[in-house]
Amino acid sequence: MLCTRALMKRRLSRVYSTRHLTQQLPQKGDRVVVGMSGGIDSSVSAKLLAAEDYDLSAVFMRNWDTRDEYGNSDKGCEWEKDWEDVQKVCKVYDIPCQMIDLSKEYWNRVFEPSLRQWEDGITPNPDVWCNREIKFGALLEHLPGQGTGKSPWLATGHYARRDWSTSRPRLLRSMDRVKDQSYYLSSVTETGLARAIFPIGERTKPEVRKIAQDGNMPTSVLEREESMGLCFIGEKKRTDFKEFISSYISPSPGPVKMLATGKTVSEHPGLWSFTIGEKIRLRGMLEKMYVAKKDIPNNTIFVAPASDPSLLCNSVRASEFAWIWPDSPPTGLERGVKLSVQIRHRMASVACTVKTPSNLPGSHGQDHTDIEITFDEPLKGVASGQVAALWDGDWCLGCGIITTTK
Numbered sequence: 001m002l003c004t005r006a007l008m009k010r011r012l013s014r015v016y017s018t019r020h021l022t023q024q025l026p027q028k029g030d031r032v033v034v035g036m037s038g039g040i041d042s043s044v045s046a047k048l049l050a051a052e053d054y055d056l057s058a059v060f061m062r063n064w065d066t067r068d069e070y071g072n073s074d075k076g077c078e079w080e081k082d083w084e085d086v087q088k089v090c091k092v093y094d095i096p097c098q099m100i101d102l103s104k105e106y107w108n109r110v111f112e113p114s115l116r117q118w119e120d121g122i123t124p125n126p127d128v129w130c131n132r133e134i135k136f137g138a139l140l141e142h143l144p145g146q147g148t149g150k151s152p153w154l155a156t157g158h159y160a161r162r163d164w165s166t167s168r169p170r171l172l173r174s175m176d177r178v179k180d181q182s183y184y185l186s187s188v189t190e191t192g193l194a195r196a197i198f199p200i201g202e203r204t205k206p207e208v209r210k211i212a213q214d215g216n217m218p219t220s221v222l223e224r225e226e227s228m229g230l231c232f233i234g235e236k237k238r239t240d241f242k243e244f245i246s247s248y249i250s251p252s253p254g255p256v257k258m259l260a261t262g263k264t265v266s267e268h269p270g271l272w273s274f275t276i277g278e279k280i281r282l283r284g285m286l287e288k289m290y291v292a293k294k295d296i297p298n299n300t301i302f303v304a305p306a307s308d309p310s311l312l313c314n315s316v317r318a319s320e321f322a323w324i325w326p327d328s329p330p331t332g333l334e335r336g337v338k339l340s341v342q343i344r345h346r347m348a349s350v351a352c353t354v355k356t357p358s359n360l361p362g363s364h365g366q367d368h369t370d371i372e373i374t375f376d377e378p379l380k381g382v383a384s385g386q387v388a389a390l391w392d393g394d395w396c397l398g399c400g401i402i403t404t405t406k
Contacts, residue, residue, distance in 0.1 A: 024164045026197065031055045031152035033143050035135060036097070038085035039224060040212045041157030045199040047215050049155055050093040057144055058097035060086045063106040063134060088218040102138050109133035119249055121271030121296045122385030127345070128187050128399065136192030153197050160185050161201035161394075162193060168325060169193040171396040176204040183345050186389035186399035190324050242273055254299035256280070259292045259310055268301050276405075277311060277381025313382035315374040316343075317357065318400030322369075330354070330397065333371065340391045341373055343382060343402070349391055351376040371400065 026032055032054040036042040049056050060083050083099055090097040110129050117124040135156060143152045159174035160182040171193055174180040188196070200208050212222060249272060256266035266282050274280060274291045280303055282289050292304040292311050304310050323329045330337045333356045340349040353374045373388055382405050389399040 024167070024169075026052075026054060026153045028053045029055055030150070031057075031144075032155055032197065033152050034058045034095075034155040035139065035157075036060050036086045036089065037157070038082035038089075038221065039157065039226070040217070040221060041159070041200060041208060043085075043089045043157075043217060043221050044208050044211050044215070045155055045157045046089060046095055047093055047211065047217075048199045049197075050095055054153075056095055058086065058090050058095050059139065059143070060097065060099045061134070061139060062099055062101045062103055063130070065103045065107075085218060085221050085224070089221060092216050092218065098144065100139065100142050102134055102142070105138040106130070106134055109138070115245075115248055117385050118245060118272035119270075120385075121294050123275045123383040124385045125387045127184050128387045131185050132187040132189065132192070136188045136196065140192060140195065151195060153195050154192075155197035155199055157200060158182075158185060158198050159201060159205075160198050162196055162198055169196075171324060172201075173391075173394040173396070174198075174201050178346075179205045181345070182396050183342050183347075183387075183389050186324075186387065186396050187322055188324070189322075190326070193324065242269075245272060246270070252299060254301070256282070256301045256303060259302040259304040259308065265303070271296060271299060271301065274301060275381075276383035311380050312378035313375070313380070313405045314378050315372060315406045316382060316388060316402045317370065317372050317404045318388045319370050319403045321371050321398060321400030323398040324396065325398075330392070334358075339397070340393075341375070342389050342391070343379070343386045350379065352390075354390060369400075 032049055032052075034042065034046045034049055034056065036046055036058045037060070046056075046058055062079050062083075064079070086097060089095075110126050110133055114124040114126045114129070136154065140154060143154065158181045159176050159179040161172040161174060163170050163172060169190060171182055171185055171188070173182050185193075203211075246269065249270060252270040253267055254271070255264045256268050257264050265285070266280075268274060271294055276291050276294070278291045280289050280291055280301075282303070287305050289303040290306060290308075290311055291301055292308060293302040294300070295302065330339070333354065336353045336355040339352060339354050341352045341354075342349040353376075355372055355374075357370060357372050373390075382402065384402050384405060386402045387399050388402050390397045
């Protein structure tokens, strides 16, 4: 756990300078680079930007070397199909494009740290860190035009909004609450957010699809299934995901026990194979069981029926909390502040009270990077390693990694 703690601290403790955050919107002739995946959302974003008077170009990120997963089989060509679609879209709208290989950066900054957390038995969210470390990290460093004067803008197909308050950027929820992706962007730094453009953030998914259908979009893009999988392995079922991860983590079998009695009822291949709140199939049991607790030192998973109060969580502690405005956390944290919290994508945010733990010595309690979040109503499926993002209304304030639950 010490290794994982160090990774968390390194990942969240970076503080970026906020000097030069004066320009609020791209101006005529500004360099704008749109990140494209081959999907409808980023393609429509490119179409909308092409109608503006910008110096526009596109980039396609190759974040995952599929040879690591499939060897040299034909299954490993998904990124090539995506790249072909990006080139088709850019040809329609006369946008120069290029591919940038960030697979090494993704492995080092996102995938390997996530693997270590899975090995530790906690539940990371690689998609959140992909946005911070890759899209608004490594990609910003590699954008065409860097170092030639004014920094380029980065546009993405995220369902999110950005506005400005007192000359500082704010991350807001999308107008489409169902598709909202601001949770995934909650770790992006203020500097990264200042250069961001979200062209579809004010639109709903049906509106975006209609723009695509009316805009000479290539058929392969229009007929493409929406991706809902993890950013590094694409669309996979939970069973496929377990098989995928098991190829990178050595087996570490241990007992599955009933929480109430301590009776061993099954065996697990590793603590990473189940997360808190997940339903677990147990042979010979008619009643559905859910993961209630992980005893990491003893490599044991405890389960309980759905009605068991042990499945409920009343509060969490989030360490090394990364406020998007790092020098301006909410006032009154020592006493407690009413906000709302989200711990999973597509989860409705819930009301909570956020405060600085009173038992933390030294600077931790003073710089507000370690916080306690108490839910107004108990939640199910809350696990260490998950990302807790905080909102003031529609305004996302930042996020931290859950380290303890109560």
